[in-house]
Amino acid sequence: MWSDRNELSVQIEHLSNETLEESSRLVRSSLPSRLTPYMTQMQPEITNLWKISLRYPDVQNDVTRLVAIVDDQVVGYVEWHRLSVDEAFLSNICVDANFRGRGVARRLIGDYIHEHREIANIGLDVFTDNMKARKLYTWLGFSGGLVQHWFVRSIPNKVPGVRITNFPEAIAKLDAFGVTYLDVEWRGKTSRMGIIGGKTVNCDDIDSFCDAEMLSALRGSIPSLGNALLRTSKDLPVGCAVFATKINESVRLQAHAEQVRSALGDR
Secondary structure: OOOOOOOOOOEEEEEOOOHHHHHHHHHHHHHHHHHHOOOHHHHHHHHHHHHHHHOHHHHHHOEEEEEEEEOOOEEEEEEEEEEOEEEEEEEEEOOOOHOOOOOOOHHHHHHHHOOOOOOOOEEEEEEOOOOHHHHHHHHHHOEEEEEEEEEEEEEOOOOOEEEOOHHHHHHHHHHHHHHHHHHEEEEEEEEEEEEEEEOOEEEEOOOHHHHHHHHHHOOOOOOOOEEEEEEEOOOOOHHHHOOOEEEEEEEEEEEEHHHHHHHHHOO
């Protein structure tokens, strides 16, 4: 098996029931707590989805979750999504603070693309203020530049009015996994709205984020909702921007897998 030269003896394994809880704790501690309401992977219930995918692999057969182990301790986690036969997306990677800069992230990336030689292109998102990660990705050959701004806003006082056509199953999924999608009907328009942790509406477009009445009506159906999240590369309308707070930025990076393999010495 491919390995890079570093001082740690790192073992890469697929996520298992034995490493699941430790991996979940690592993921939840890898980002500032202020981001917890807005990150799917940081919801504690997400481990229930992992358990189901372990028991029934076909549920998420396009997802690969790997862990890095040093001396029987989980020190790294990565989640890969296959977008097509030759394209993969690195959706989440984290390393224990005590083991960063020691080759763990390189192993989590390198072992996967070594085992999947058919992958030609890799994409990922990284927060613009995560300079250590961006330095690693640049060294590996990633480049790009499409920046997404992360905006949040408070949802106004709840009023009735919105209709959720999949309400029972959506709420059951929220309780089980900490995330869900609602099929919402509002003033003749049907849209799908993400819910994170029971408190945040994940908006797919600017119109939904700026529609205070619709968000308020949605809160009328789910009173625990308090904030809305939007990730966009565009500017907000002036009338909407005054209610929004920018909490972060992320940038989309791309790389040819062969370039990454070459940087890692995997030829």
